[in-house]
Amino acid sequence: MGEVREITFVEALNEALMQEMERDPNVIVMGEDVGVYGGIFGVTKGLLQKFGPDRVIDTPISEAGFIGAAVGAAAAGLRPVVELMFVDFFGVCMDQIYNQAAKMRYMFGGKIKIPVTIRTTIGGGLSAAAQHSQVLYSIFAHVPGLKVVVPSTPYDAKGLLITAIRDDNPKIFFEHKLLYGVRGPVPKEPYTIPFGVADVKMEGSDVTVVAVAYMVHEALKAANELKKEGISVEVIDPRTLVPFDKEAVIKSVKKTGRLVVVDEDYDRCGFASWVAAIVADECFGYLDAPIKRVTTPTVPIPFSPVLEKEILPNAEKIIKAVKEVVRKA
Numbered sequence: 001m002g003e004v005r006e007i008t009f010v011e012a013l014n015e016a017l018m019q020e021m022e023r024d025p026n027v028i029v030m031g032e033d034v035g036v037y038g039g040i041f042g043v044t045k046g047l048l049q050k051f052g053p054d055r056v057i058d059t060p061i062s063e064a065g066f067i068g069a070a071v072g073a074a075a076a077g078l079r080p081v082v083e084l085m086f087v088d089f090f091g092v093c094m095d096q097i098y099n100q101a102a103k104m105r106y107m108f109g110g111k112i113k114i115p116v117t118i119r120t121t122i123g124g125g126l127s128a129a130a131q132h133s134q135v136l137y138s139i140f141a142h143v144p145g146l147k148v149v150v151p152s153t154p155y156d157a158k159g160l161l162i163t164a165i166r167d168d169n170p171k172i173f174f175e176h177k178l179l180y181g182v183r184g185p186v187p188k189e190p191y192t193i194p195f196g197v198a199d200v201k202m203e204g205s206d207v208t209v210v211a212v213a214y215m216v217h218e219a220l221k222a223a224n225e226l227k228k229e230g231i232s233v234e235v236i237d238p239r240t241l242v243p244f245d246k247e248a249v250i251k252s253v254k255k256t257g258r259l260v261v262v263d264e265d266y267d268r269c270g271f272a273s274w275v276a277a278i279v280a281d282e283c284f285g286y287l288d289a290p291i292k293r294v295t296t297p298t299v300p301i302p303f304s305p306v307l308e309k310e311i312l313p314n315a316e317k318i319i320k321a322v323k324e325v326v327r328k329a
Contacts (some may be wrong), residue, residue, distance in 0.1 A: 002280035003188040010180045013043045013119075016161040017081065018277050019190045021051055024079060027165060030057045030066050031083030031119075032283040040085060041121065041180050067118065071101045071170075074116035079165055087136050087174065101170040102145030105268035113168040117161075123176040123214055123264060130300035135213070135265045135307070138174045138274075141241045147171040147195060148241040152216035154184040156239055159193030166192070175212040176264075196243030200252070204234035207322050208252040210275055211235060211262040212293040215313055219262050222318035231326055241271060249275065250283050257288035260323040262313050267295040294318050 005047040007015070021027045023153045024289060029044055029051075048056040053071075059066035062198065063084060070082035097118065097157050124133040129209035136239050141148045149164055149171055150158040157175070162172045201216060202223050211219035216237045220248040223233035232254050237246055244263030259279050279291060302308045 004185050005188060006183050007186050008180065009154045009157050009175070009182050009184075010042050012158040012186045013161055013175070014045060015186070015188075016158045016165075016190075017044065017047060018050070019057065020162055020165045021047065022321075023081045023190070024165075025055075026077065027079045027081065028055045028057065029081050029083070030059055030070055032059055032061055032066075032085055034058060034083050039050070039083065041177070043119070043175075046084070049089065059259040064091055064096060067093040068096040068100070070116050071096055071104070071114065073136060074101075074114045074170075075104060075112050078209050079115045079117075081117045081119060081165060084118055084133050087120040087122045088131050090120070090136065090139075092172055095171075097140075097146070097170075102143050105169065106145060114170045115165075115168045117171045117173055118237055119173045119175060119317065120140055120299045121177050122174045122179055123190070124296075124301050125178045125214070125304050127302040127303055127308060133301035135174070135176075136169070137174050137241055138265045138269065138271045141168065141274075145170065146242060149195070150174045150213050150241060151239060152176075152179065152213055152237050154186045156193060156199070158186055159191050160195075160239060162190055163192040167195070174213065178214045182217070193239070195240045196245050198236050198238045198245035198248035200248070201233065201237050202235040204232035204256065206232040206256055207258040207260060208234050208236060208249065208256045209260045209262060209318065209322065210249055212241070212271065213236060213264065215264055218313065218315045221315040221317055222322065225315065225319055226322055228276070231322060233322060245325075246278050246282070249279065253267075253279050253283050254286045257286055259287070260292045260294060260318065260321045260325060262294045262318055264296055264313055266298040267293065268298040270295055292321040292325050294321050306316060
């Protein structure tokens with residue numbers, strides 16, 4: 001695959017945007033502070049200088065306005081990548097997302113395409129308080145017509161973002177803030193990763209752990225600790241929640257007989273519950289223990305670092321859940 005370097009998650013995303021804008025003049029970038037400032041986390045750094053203000057557009061602070069404009073631009077033939085600074089702000093532009101972007105292709109009988117990619121940041125761990133620390137991807141996974149993409153590594157971030165930009169449907173692309181500085185091997189040349197294909201981040205035989213975004217790293221940390229105690233953990237990263245690779249999860253659970261789902265989203269009506277329901281429905285006879293979920297309680301995310309750490313999932317909580325399902329076998 002050519003030259004491979006160790007770069008950060010942010011650099012991988014920036015490279016994906018740069019390469020796709022070079023490849024396709026219909027790709028534009030929109031959002032608050034994406035141009036002159038280069039994005040508050042640096043993901044769009046250097047794009048304005050290279051492609052100019054017609055393709056890298058600093059917008060007013062009106063999510064309804066610029067998300068709506070991006071959906072219209074997509075319907076008219078462009079490929080907008082629009083940044084919703086924090087997922088917590090989705091409420092002011094939800095009609096544009098779930099009633100317009102998600103439904104337009106269906107309602108027009110497939111006569112138009114809506115190739116819009118909405119990038120947004122998620123996650124706690126930075127004491128950013130209740131309005132800047134949620135993940136909320138379960139809300140978008142609930143809406144028909146939206147694809148939901150949640151990378152956990154720099155390699156996945158670049159490949160999935162390129163796939164998203166080239167896809168003809170609306171996508172929500174979630175970037176966990178704690179992942180931005182994570183480094184990993186990434187090919188220099190463009191590449192794609194297909195949606196709906198999970199990645200086995202670590203193979204194991206005693207228990208399956210399905211984890212998303214930053215929780216993949218906490219799951220791997222837990223798996224390495226549990227290995228010292230003779231417990232073999234298989235860690236699966238779905239990478240996309242919609243489409244979801246249920247076959248990979250079912251195949252793993254049939255091998256291990258146990259399932260723990262780790263999800264930073266709220267416990268109530270969350271992604272973890274959906275994965276647990278799929279496994280209970282489709283391979284209940286293979287389970288040797290009850291399914292466990294490691295999630296965030298359905299409460300506002302506290303500003304206090306001590307309280308925030310108390311409620312968020314982590315390696316310690318994953319280890320506890322794994323030991324509980326292994327003991328019940």
